Amino acid sequence: MHLEIGEEKSGNSGNIVDVKILTLKNVKKHFEGLRAVDGVDLTLNKGEILGLIGPNGAGKTTLLNTISGLLMPDDGSIMFKDRDITLLPAFKRAKLGIARTFQIAKPFSLLTAEENVLVGMGCKLHGNISSLFKNCRKKEILQKADEIINLIGLSDSKNQLASSLPIGLLRKLEIGRALATAPSLLLLDEPASGLNNQERNELAELVEKIRKLGISIILIEHTMSFVMNLSDRIVVLHRGNTIAEGTPQEVANDPLVIEVYLGTKGVKYAS
Amino acid sequence: MTFGYILSIATFASIYAILILGLNILTGYTKQVSLGHAAFFAIGAYTQALLITKAGLTFWSALPLTILLSMIIGVVMGLPSLRVSDDFLVLTTIGLNFIVMGITEYFDFFGGAMGIIGITMPTIGGKSIGTTGYFLITLSFLLLTICICYLFSKTWGRLAMEATGEDEDAAQSLGINTSIYKMYAFALSSTFTGLAGVLWAHSIGSVFPRNFSFEMSVLFLSMLVFGGLGTIRGAVFGAFVLYILPEFFRFIENYRMLVYGGMLAMIVILQPNGILGRGGLLDRCILRLVKKKAETQEIS
Incomplete structure (x- = not known):
């Protein structure tokens, strides 16, 4: 089986190519009575940054988990690069080129920063008895x-244990670890939470650099200026459903979005 | 203190160090806490004992068979552990310990409560090697184990195991099939523990079910946690210190479990990565000394 993973870099880097890399159809995930994700359709083009916003409990992280394979959807289908991955476990999706970070940073704290990145680099090798x-x-x-x-700007602390790194560096380390898997799709779950302004700007630069590598990104974020500036397109989730979709400008002016999420003050931040 | 006494202590300490290095792969790397490692120890010792006394094999011909069998049984015993984690895994491993003890005690094939006696010392070229010779064999196996563990610490396998142990979700998101790595850890761990069992059986000359009690499992885990989870130096250090110290404190023999239990609690609270583990008390002291030495050398 031949797989092209992450290697392919788009010719005119940074530009969105009209090739669907990810297609979600009617994805549902229910937790007993709670309809966390209730029939979401979503497409992502190659090289695109898609912002996923919405109030707390809207189902953003749950949706991300169904894409990365941490959760299996109850219904619907997920296509990644023309391949149905709906039932694939997370580690197989990672091998195909889906990488992610976590809302609450999950570094391997007893490994050094360098080793954390190495774990990601071994993505395609892990599991083979020969590579053991x-x-x-x-x-x-x-x-x-x-x-x-x-690239992630951690050269000074690469030999430090991850447990000794501050949150700003941990967020970058998580991104670096995910990048090391040579992904073509990167899922960022609130990468800017807990960061100060300077750290946030550095992070934005890093995300831009990653886009230039031809990697598509889905970005969940509550910091409006951050997500609005970076995203090519925004999808707004509310109670497990998509309520709006479009450019950052369109979404910021959508009356429904203002009502359920942004508020009148938020629009100022967003624009 | 006679030379023979010191030699015997050194032999047993080396055997335990091999065992703790094995436990380190399971509990130190994949963080699967085993409170039943005496079971794997028993499997090595009993298999070797049976092969020597019933099948008439020699130390050297039985050794590879025992190690292979230890590995296979380790994997089989690891299977139920895949379904559980944390506290439930600990309970499962304790259960395994009692099952193995029960089987060896109640089946005549394994000698029952009377155990198996007459496990002779290995010979080299038909000559008996004596206690000094046996110590050297044990020491060589310890050095070999340290070498293998050191080389293993540089592999993808160890990275994936540590990742599995620290956070399964994160590990999965980086392409690691965590179940497989838990199985690998069980296989490797039981291999070294089986080897320790073999060496132990020959040095004592007999095996009894009570040698492999739950208390032994507690001792093994204490050794590893004391020295430092996930490090080779910590595993060896913990085994030597906790084996040798009680020899000097025989007067508190009756309170041994109390002391171990108290110490284990203190270590977990004060030095969660062990005395010599990553970031542990001794580890930091040594690092500081090395740094100072390097600085003074630079100046001169």
């Missing part, structure tokens, strides 16, 4: 890890 005993600290592998560590 293969050295992961060869020169060329470490060099490649260094490139990623430089």
